[in-house]
Amino acid sequence: MNDPLNIAREVIVQEIAGLEALKVSLGADFEAAIDLLSAVNGRIIVTGMGKSGHVARKIAATFSSTGAPAIFVHPAEASHGDLGMISKDDVILALSKSGETAELGDILAYAARFSIPITAITADAGSALAKSANVALILPDADEACGQTFAPTTSTTMMLALGDALAVAQLRQRGFTAGDFQGFHPGGKLGAALRRASDLMHGEDRLPLCGPNASVTDVIDAISKGGFGCVGIVDDTGLLQGIITDGDIRRHVSNAIENKTAAEIMTKNPRTAEANTLAGDILGFMSETKITALFVIKDNKPIGIVHVHDCLSVGVI
Structure with missing residues (x-):
């Protein structure tokens, strides 16, 4: 059982199972999240702590590259001045598996104070994050691929896939084209292929x-x-x-x-x-x-x- 290839395959199988469960779980809440994100006049503020924060950074980059202005705001830095980066015209996309990440508290309170809408991605529908959100996307129950330590693996993979799904669904709803995409990717092989x-x-x-x-x-x-x-x-x-x-x-x-x-x-x-x-x-x-x-x-x-x-x-x- 210590063979690296077998372990790798087990991890991938476990994460695929999580993605399959996520696919089945999608419903009206996902459509509501798309409506909320699409209605924003400002930017999509993506936030999360730890591993969720790393995923949040990538999701923000994906939104921005597909024509939906987005930035990542670190929840700890937000408590020390970066809340000023969030305006009343923005919408917040907050990630936390437990939904009880303490560092998100100030962002949630700030959003409530200024009526800034929140979309949450969390695994706990009863969590503080889910209850604070206008729309909560609940991750299905799925074992982490690293069963010994419960390190975020399957859960972060589901978060990443859900972020991609939100970005792609939104860009197609807006009629965003490959030509539009090239405008945000002038460099590299992708930018070259999208030249006219x-x-x-x-x-x-x-x-x-x-x-x-x-x-x-x-x-x-x-x-x-x-x-x-x-x-x-x-x-x-x-x-x-x-x-x-x-x-x-x-x-x-x-x-x-x-x-x-x-x-x-x-x-x-x-x-x-x-x-x-x-x-x-x-x-x-x-x-x-x-x-x-x-x-x-x-x-x-x-x-x-x-x-x-x-x-x-x-x-x-």
Whole structure:
């Protein structure tokens, strides 16, 4: 029973059981909590002590990154001046397994004094925290994964999952999009994947374009000068009719290609992107179809082009 792998699996099984119980326990109180958090004009003040405090910090960060302004307030520091960080327009999300954390007392009293609404996450429906809250989310009865010491394990996992559930439910209710999310995550691989085509594309001055009656010689010249491995075929009004890649040229070499026009060898109705298409989607399509460049269009007219190297160079994966 002292095998580390078996112990690890037992811990995970125990915590999964807690999450399953949490899923079943969700009901009207969760919906009420979403309504309370969504109605706030100020910020979501997330607080908790000890392990609950660590979870609270992460929940606050998740809310903020998904467009719901939130901060963590340490309950002990609140008693020494940080209560001033909490305004009448805020809402409090307080975490405590027992619901009797002494350090939360001043925050609860402050909230009552100024009619600041409270959502509680606790395991005891009869606790001081639950009774002080406008909405109490009660964690189901579940054994801690560390049975010998009863250290917060399963309970904090449930708190963390419940915080994620609140944040995701709220953002979907607000219609928060991946594009909105990118605004809060400009850095790293996530930020890169959430950039838009307009952030990466080369503009109209770099577009490799030919008319449908262009000769193959002109097409090859445009591909070579453009440096993107392709050329867009546009009609007299500037509408994109097709695309020719250097691979298309090679495939037509044995078919009297010198006597053909661009319209005869082009791929019609090529896949394109809009200016707001996410970079991650662009790279995913390129990988799937094994192409290296994609025209960006507006009203079916090319306004830019994105090469696979443009995605990779900013960290899109």
